[in-house]
Amino acid sequence: MTILTFTLILLAGVYLAGLVGSLTGLGGGVVVIPLLTLVFHVDIRYAIGAALLASIANSSGAASAYVKEGITNIRLGMFLEIATTIGAVGGAVIAVYTPTNTIAILFGVILLFSAAMTIRKKNQEALVTGSALSLKLKLNSSYPTKDGVVSYQLKNVGAGFSIMTLAGVMSGLLGIGSGALKVLAMDSTMRIPFKVSTTTSNFMIGVTAAASAVVYLQRGYMDAGIAFPVVLGVLGGAFTGSKLLTRIDPKYLKYLFCIAISFVAIEMIYNGYNHQF
16 A cells, blocks of 8 residues: 555545544544554554544634633633643553553443443533532633523532543543543533533643643654644544534434444454454
């Protein structure tokens, strides 16, 4: 296969990854890494490096729109970024010394967890009475809806902070945004309305990925020949997905995508278990 053929096929594949990732809210990393490792047999650490750059670009583009609309809780995002950044740097360092087959198995487990998180029931209720700590840290806020501005409060700040640290470790270790864990911390644990959770998570993903990317860059796991088409394709797919989101019902696409990434997860676990990475 020539370099031009490889680049064109990769570009088409990651474009689809960005498109589906943006429509389902899972991001492109969960598709990009299996695509690079299982189809193109790229070393998983180089695949993670490329996926981290794609996460930064994707988050930077999408997050700005949600911040402008006033949905994202910026103060909460920056507070929780302390946890995810520490975790991300730790995870990236651990990844350098972890066997690739172990990373592949762990990645497959996280994919299965992400699939389960996608189809679970979402929290849409705004909490009226929050914890004393959320009040002290001024993390409570409001967001616009079609029925007017809705105020909400938070609870379980410490538990949410702990889960965010784990999300950061997974992000640094596996090269994904860990959006499923971040939404779990905010939506289920801190009881933030789902719309705020997803947009704040999107805002945070880029910062978390940037912390991990520094370690991968220093270790030489950033290949421009792989990263450039990945970033370009994911951005194009995410842009198209944002336009299609208002025209189609992503409900059925989510179920289809969950089935697809479950198969990919089993493939990653199987290959990792049999030392095929």
